Amino acid sequence: MDSQTAVNKMAGKGGSMYEKNGRGSSRAAAWLRNWQLYLLIAPVLGYFIVFHYIPMYGVQIAFKDYIASKGITGSPWVGLKHVERFFDSFYFARILRNTLGIGVYELIAGFPVPIVLALLLHEVRSSKFRRFVQTVTYAPHFLSTVVVVGMLMMFLSPVSGLVNAVIVWLGGQPVAFLTEPSWFKSIYVWSGVWQSMGWSSIIYLAALSGIDPQLHEAAKVDGAGRLKRMWHINLPGIAPTIVVLLILNIGSILGVGFEKVFLMQNSLNMEASDVIATNVYRSGILGAQYSYSAAVGLFNAVVNFVLLLTVNRIARKMGGSSLW
Amino acid sequence: MLETRSERITGIGIYVLLGVVTLIVLYPLFFVLIASVSNPGSVIRGEVWLWPKGFSLVGYERLFGNKELLRGFMNTVMYTVVGTALNVVMTVAGAYPLSRTDFKGRHFFTFLIVFTMFFGGGMIPTYLLIKSLGLLNTFWAMIIPSAVSVWNILIMRTFFQSSIPKEVQEAAFMDGCSNIKILLKVVLPLSGPVLAVMVLFYAVGHWNAYFSALLYLSDRDLYPMQLFLREILVQNQMQEMVDISDDTLARSLMDAEAIKYAAVIVTNLPMLILYPFLQKYFVKGVMVGAIKG
Known part of the structure; x- marks a missing residue:
């Protein structure tokens, strides 16, 4: 020493x-x-x-x-056999459609909500009200996936769920939300929005607080109303942040998380809920087809990575903000 | 300041909109809380709306009577404590050298670490690795594979770079402090807030984790609470808790519902109690991360 x-x-x-x-x-x-x-x-x-x-x-x-006995290095090469098998498989179209469908739906529905929430919150002058809204909307972020899916099941159950109780009360027929494939994507995406919109808005609020107040003063003198100022000052002010997060989100469009889909999946909604990640789990971990499912997973990772690089390049060409 | 009429309407509109959003987020949580202390029959008949009805704690009784679940709770506490301790040590050990501009190779090391955020081998090769390391079905399978998060290293590094004055470190160095001594005696004492954030982020992660347990554990004695919770909430497996023998089927179905509500409350109780006090730290953590590194 x-x-x-x-x-x-x-x-x-x-x-x-x-x-x-x-x-x-x-x-x-x-x-x-x-x-x-x-x-x-x-x-x-x-x-x-x-x-x-x-x-x-x-x-x-x-x-x-x-x-297994020969290990990773010792096993014989077979070229693109497993990738081809995946492309030719009966489930390929379904898995890709579902993964892409959920990813795009999530992006379109989920991405703008936190931005709007942040823009609205930024306009609130009463700090008490603002803190209250923030405390409440951040809270679901801390619930585990298991709890969120469990709550979905409680509320959407056709027998004892609150939502169906309201539907029946209004004179409708109970809907089997969780076993009906056509409902799967919407439930998945909007429960995700419910859980994460508050938390995701923090980063935009941070960006909003960095906007020069003089811009607002000047705009007020010129007679711009609140909505106009939100649209012409605040939104452009946080545009770089939006772009960076958009790149990250598009880059993970095929990375539909395993955890929640897996929990929401059942034999009846498989048609809409089978995605790449759950397929890898089923054939790989449960079915022990290691090579095949590794190929499926690799396909996913490569597509994600290429998407990320492409979007990043486009963003940089178009106007500056990019990841690196 | 004079406000035009349309301005006032906009203002009211914003409040109303935010009020509705808040209600949509809050109501499901509130409902679970009141449903968990209500008579299960009233809940199923849809009589519980705004206030508990027919006070009953049957869900909680059944829940605490289950030894397996209690063990799961204890396991989760262990995973959270040990895991978080390791996480924080690893995060500091990774972030501090990378924050030093005189640390040769830091760009290469940063790249090596950040690259794993965007590309990885995937579920199967990782599973085979854990298997060949002999970690399957061990306590450490829940700890070591998630020893540190890239994102948190970046947050921590940014904090070290932007909030610890270089001059203080240089002064300590002139006094003959070694690098580790500078870290322990100078840098860390100034890093209280960010360390708190790290502890919280990691602890919440461990508390809520079920995926690694699903993959790597098959021994029920090692199961974390979330896996038991999955059986109760998602798979409807609670034969042991619902007494079918001397009750009618309808009654046991009701109890099953009560157990679910109680389970959500119990497993989130530590979070629900702590969260309002810790909120500002969480937010601070996201903010530090937002200053892009």
Whole structure:
């Protein structure tokens, strides 16, 4: 420990430890001086290599016939057999349609809501009311997926659910929301909006608070009303934030989460609820067809990644804001 | 300030709209709460609307009488405590070096870490890895695979860069402090708020996690609460709690509903109590993240 402090002192005697100079000897000293930082980050890098990069290496089983006794490296190559099997499979069209359908529906319905909520909240002058709305709308974010799906089942149950009680009371017929395929996407998407709109609005509220109040004063002098100012000042003001989040959202359009779909899925609504992720789980984990389902998962990951890169490039070309 | 009539209408419209949204979010939560303490029969007949009716705690009684669920609750507490501790240590260990501009290789390391946010091997290769590491069906399967989150490392790094003055660190360095000593004695004591945010984010994640348990655990003794909750809420499996033997079927169906409402309340109780006090920290965390790094 003592010798290390001595090295630190020696290296640091030029002044700031952040000082950069090009001499070779001081570069070596910088490495030496910061050895503790490397020590600190080592377990973190180790974690990412083991739990993220080794699975990326392991994804080669998508092009092999995985045999447990031979391991990932030893299993024989079979080329695109599994990918082709997926493309030719009876379920391919259904899975892709559902995954894409839910993803797009979620984007169209779910993406604008937090923006509107933030714009409205920003207009509220009473801080009490504002805090109350925020406290309530943020709360569902902390419920687990299991609880949200459980609540959906309670409220939408044809026998004991509140929603159907109201429908019957109004003179209608009870609807089997959870087993009817045509309802699946809407229930999935709008319950998602219910759960996350408040939380997602925080980032826009942060962006809104950074808008120069002078712009509003000037617009008021020019006679612009509230709605006009929301539309012409606030919305353009948060446009960069919107673009970045839009890129991220489009990039994950095929990444329809496994957790919630899986819980909402049942044999009756399969027609509308079977997505890539649940299919991978069923054939891979439950069916032990490791290579085939790894191929399906890889297809998903690659499409997502390409989408992200494309959208990011388009956004950068069109006007600046991008992820990197 | 003079407001025109249309301005006033806009203002009222905004309040009304927000009021409706708030009601839509709040009512389901409120309903579960009152339904959980009402007579199950009244709930099923649709008589419970705004106030509990026929006060009854039968759902809670059945719930607490179930040993398996209690064990699940304890398991979740363990996963949350141990997991969060590891998460926070790993996050600091990753974020601090990356926040230092004199740390050689930080751009490469950042790329290595951030890349995993956008691309991954997927469910199956990860499952095979966990299997070959011998982690299946162990306590650590719930802890190690989610040891740290990229996003939180980025939040933490941004905080270190923007909120800890460089001069303080340099001064400590001139006094002969080693890097680890600077981190422990100078940086961390100044990082209270962001550490609180990290603890909260990670703890909520562990508390609500069911996916890794579904994948990696088959031993019921290790199940977290959320998996039992899934059986009760989603799969309607609660034969053990609903006493079919000496009751009519209708009665046990009612009890089943009561158990569901009570289960939602019990598992979210810690959150429901803590949340209003912690809200500002959560929001702060999102804000720190919003300052793009």
